[in-house]
Amino acid sequence: MPHAEAVPEGSKITICEVGPRDGFQNEKVFIPTARKIEVVNALFAAGLRHIQVTSFVSPRAVPQLADAKEVLAGIDRPEGAWVSALVPNLRGAERAAEAGVDAVHTVVSASETHNRKNVNRPVDQSLSEFEAVFETLHKAGVVIEGGIATAFGCPFEGDVPAQQVARIARRYQDLGAGSVALGDTTGMATPLTVRAAIHAIRDAAPGLDIHLHFHNTRGVGLACVMTGLAEGVTHYDASVGGLGGCPFAAGATGNICTEDLVYLLQESGFETGVDLDRMIAAASLTQEIVGRPLPGQVLKAGPRLKRHDPEMTVTAAG
Amino acid sequence: MPHAEAVPEGSKITICEVGPRDGFQNEKVFIPTARKIEVVNALFAAGLRHIQVTSFVSPRAVPQLADAKEVLAGIDRPEGAWVSALVPNLRGAERAAEAGVDAVHTVVSASETHNRKNVNRPVDQSLSEFEAVFETLHKAGVVIEGGIATAFGCPFEGDVPAQQVARIARRYQDLGAGSVALGDTTGMATPLTVRAAIHAIRDAAPGLDIHLHFHNTRGVGLACVMTGLAEGVTHYDASVGGLGGCPFAAGATGNICTEDLVYLLQESGFETGVDLDRMIAAASLTQEIVGRPLPGQVLKAGPRLKRHDPEMTVTAAG
Numbered sequence: 233m234p235h236a237e238a239v240p241e242g243s244k245i246t247i248c249e250v251g252p253r254d255g256f257q258n259e260k261v262f263i264p265t266a267r268k269i270e271v272v273n274a275l276f277a278a279g280l281r282h283i284q285v286t287s288f289v290s291p292r293a294v295p296q297l298a299d300a301k302e303v304l305a306g307i308d309r310p311e312g313a314w315v316s317a318l319v320p321n322l323r324g325a326e327r328a329a330e331a332g333v334d335a336v337h338t339v340v341s342a343s344e345t346h347n348r349k350n351v352n353r354p355v356d357q358s359l360s361e362f363e364a365v366f367e368t369l370h371k372a373g374v375v376i377e378g379g380i381a382t383a384f385g386c387p388f389e390g391d392v393p394a395q396q397v398a399r400i401a402r403r404y405q406d407l408g409a410g411s412v413a414l415g416d417t418t419g420m421a422t423p424l425t426v427r428a429a430i431h432a433i434r435d436a437a438p439g440l441d442i443h444l445h446f447h448n449t450r451g452v453g454l455a456c457v458m459t460g461l462a463e464g465v466t467h468y469d470a471s472v473g474g475l476g477g478c479p480f481a482a483g484a485t486g487n488i489c490t491e492d493l494v495y496l497l498q499e500s501g502f503e504t505g506v507d508l509d510r511m512i513a514a515a516s517l518t519q520e521i522v523g524r525p526l527p528g529q530v531l532k533a534g535p536r537l538k539r540h541d542p543e544m545t546v547t548a549a550g
Numbered sequence: 551m552p553h554a555e556a557v558p559e560g561s562k563i564t565i566c567e568v569g570p571r572d573g574f575q576n577e578k579v580f581i582p583t584a585r586k587i588e589v590v591n592a593l594f595a596a597g598l599r600h601i602q603v604t605s606f607v608s609p610r611a612v613p614q615l616a617d618a619k620e621v622l623a624g625i626d627r628p629e630g631a632w633v634s635a636l637v638p639n640l641r642g643a644e645r646a647a648e649a650g651v652d653a654v655h656t657v658v659s660a661s662e663t664h665n666r667k668n669v670n671r672p673v674d675q676s677l678s679e680f681e682a683v684f685e686t687l688h689k690a691g692v693v694i695e696g697g698i699a700t701a702f703g704c705p706f707e708g709d710v711p712a713q714q715v716a717r718i719a720r721r722y723q724d725l726g727a728g729s730v731a732l733g734d735t736t737g738m739a740t741p742l743t744v745r746a747a748i749h750a751i752r753d754a755a756p757g758l759d760i761h762l763h764f765h766n767t768r769g770v771g772l773a774c775v776m777t778g779l780a781e782g783v784t785h786y787d788a789s790v791g792g793l794g795g796c797p798f799a800a801g802a803t804g805n806i807c808t809e810d811l812v813y814l815l816q817e818s819g820f821e822t823g824v825d826l827d828r829m830i831a832a833a834s835l836t837q838e839i840v841g842r843p844l845p846g847q848v849l850k851a852g853p854r855l856k857r858h859d860p861e862m863t864v865t866a867a868g
Binding site: 350418423448485501528538542546 | 664667668703705706708709736737738740741742743766767768769770772773775776777780803807810813814817818819846847848851854855856857858860862863864
């Protein structure tokens, strides 16, 4: 498979922070609305400009995000901010538009089994129902990012053919989405599957921007970002502190960690617009709020040039 | 900076397992010799053929590895096995050669401060003393891998110029080393520093194979492997289960994890010769022996195509 043009060094990479949505939704204890707002504002203060703030889903299904409207009303929106929300259906789209989001992330799974379990309908029914969703959002002037869950594999079906992902991407393009976000829902993305999905989508739906949403469940999330960069992709989702466990595997982590991604990109010669120290501060705040250690590594170790105590001894390092 | 030729897909990548040395040396509680042997044998059974089994250092400095000779005498050595040990000085080299290792890993730091703290002498004195070390090892028919610690940055001095690393590599080449191992002692390697070091060494010492030894302290260890692969490097150190904490930062991890690396390489189209399931079994055994959770992610989440319970419910995944 030939490589595409890599993202040139010095380029701006867009990071979309999804912790307030993909992270908080997995927390069992309700996080007070004011504290959610505090986290989002700390993320904006760190320089992030794309934040997926919440979901407009059934409060019965996800009680944690029942305060979607209140959180959106309470946050700062600095210049250039893109505030988005996930919506599963028309009702969610209407509520999101009323709440004044800039963008909406819709969701359908690339695998039938996962889509039935997640939204209780076949894939093609989800896609048909998107017509009314898109119409509503277009009228409201809301930008649409077409989300494809289990894009790199399904924990029930196994491998997901890249053509299946590309077919959904094409539908999204025909519906008028500007971008498609490939969701690595349970951490099955690998360099080969990432490359295959990107190539298949570029063939089938060349008008779409591709956004990549990796989980670090098997430790290779940032390695998959390297593949994305080599393939010319400039937009990545990540979660503050690596917030967002995988509900299926004890101890396994969820989304790739925003401050680790910022660190990697800066130290690879890319621009992110994010201040790493402030990003670490936002992760510390988030960790304090959820009340348990988050998996982010830069949060624990500190920035690269943080010095050790000069009196420290060293033994048998290699 | 131009990219070198990337390693072609389908190539064999060599993984050198360093857990029994770089990992065990950080364990406070003495691990019985028989259990160390059990781990090494499980690693060979998984298909690994390069294992850094121990160090010949002062037993006062590293009591955990005082049984170096006994471990080496007790392990299986399957066909094609390369058994190596770290040695800091002539006495260590003599003991390693007597114990029948195939290869020795010498160590000098790229930064003066770290070398003084680690082996209590200036860098140039270390290099001069290597003359007798190399002579002894050459006579004994032992292969030499020239280790350079703090090759991507020093926790006391900060950035380490690539030229400083290349100068030491050149001395290693002149002494007769076949390869140089760049040690990311405290997890400061990044794509840019990795690329700079590789290019500087190829200019200064084109006869040397380059081996990369990354720590995952800041979460980017496997991303640095991707950079190494893009630059044509085919040899990586890693540690079973990610064994080997960083003694400087609570919760921070040490070496990149062998089974996560095997998973990444296999899923990038490379050959490793390692059976992932057996590798996970070796990591489970190691975890049981050290008696605490290891940071390896594939160990927690399982292989990529491990299926979930078909009855499992899913909520609001994106």
